[in-house]
Amino acid sequence: MVAAAGWVQPETRTEQIENLVSGVDRYNPNNVGILEDYLYRQIRTEEYDCLANLAILKLYQFNPDLYNPDVVINILIKALTSSPFPDFNLCISLLDQRPTIQNTDEPDPLPTLLPILTTLHNLLQQCRFPAFWALYRSENAESLRDNYTVECVGFEDAVRRVVVHAVVGAFRRISSERLASYLHLDVEDVPEYVQKLGWTVDAGGVISLPSNPDNQPVSTVVQENVQLSQLTKIISHAQTA
The missing domain is CATH 1.25.40.250 (ARM repeat; domain 1)
Structure with a gap:
């Protein structure tokens, strides 16, 4: 990128x-x-x-x-x-x-x-x-x-970089099998590939990715302040409806 x-x-x-x-x-x-x-x-x-x-x-x-x-x-x-x-x-x-090409034998x-x-x-x-x-x-x-x-030159590696960009933004942990299918690599080749990215692989083949703003969910608390006068109008409207 x-x-x-x-x-x-x-x-x-x-x-x-x-x-x-x-x-x-x-x-x-x-x-x-x-x-x-x-x-x-x-x-x-x-x-x-x-x-x-x-x-x-x-x-x-x-x-x-x-x-x-x-x-x-x-x-x-x-x-x-x-x-x-x-x-x-x-x-x-x-x-x-x-x-369109004209006057040529080549389609x-x-x-x-x-x-x-x-x-x-x-x-x-x-x-x-x-x-x-x-x-x-x-x-x-x-x-x-x-x-x-x-x-x-490097076409497939360039595609894999696109994959890595998406994975970084969506995962904190991902299995080697799943990532291998994304990268079109043999599972046994995945550890060497991800280690070059600075990712870690545990004994079970689960890959951990560094935290970043995209893959780190943050809870959001929404608080609404309704004034008493507004609440009175809502109740009055409901009663007359």
Whole structure:
């Protein structure tokens, strides 16, 4: 997860990309190749720059002849692991009027993969992690895995970080079996994984998480002060009703 400042201007963004994202050259179609190269650097290095990727989609929107479905799919894959932030939906909002490839023997893979990516995003948003992994590992998502996420360095680890973020906010204690299903790990691999997070595992395989404002329930006492004059009006109204 990233802070707002890091989302607006990641430390890994070069001065050249900053000028393209923030300046008037943002809408210059001649610069799309530079932004696409930057995207593929993100794919290879686990970096992420949502605003730069949105700039690509905006250029595609204004210049349909530039449209590259592989680039769009990779942008959505990177945005997928930004959950629970709205990056994926921001990208989708720029695809409503997406063009279709003409005069090519290669079919457009986006119409087939977009429903799968959207469902995967929804499952992450709903914290239905076992269902996410089941779909991601299914035959339906084979093309996504074999042609795209296999090239995206650290994709599954990035998904697991989304899971960890949700678990930290919801649990004080969780069984190793349950967490393993969330992380798509073997149960025997869970202790080593959680120890790197600073969590502890007891002899029974129960994992304890540090307390934080989200996973520490606090009782709330609600006290209402009703003046005698108000109570008299309520009683009088009840008698005349």
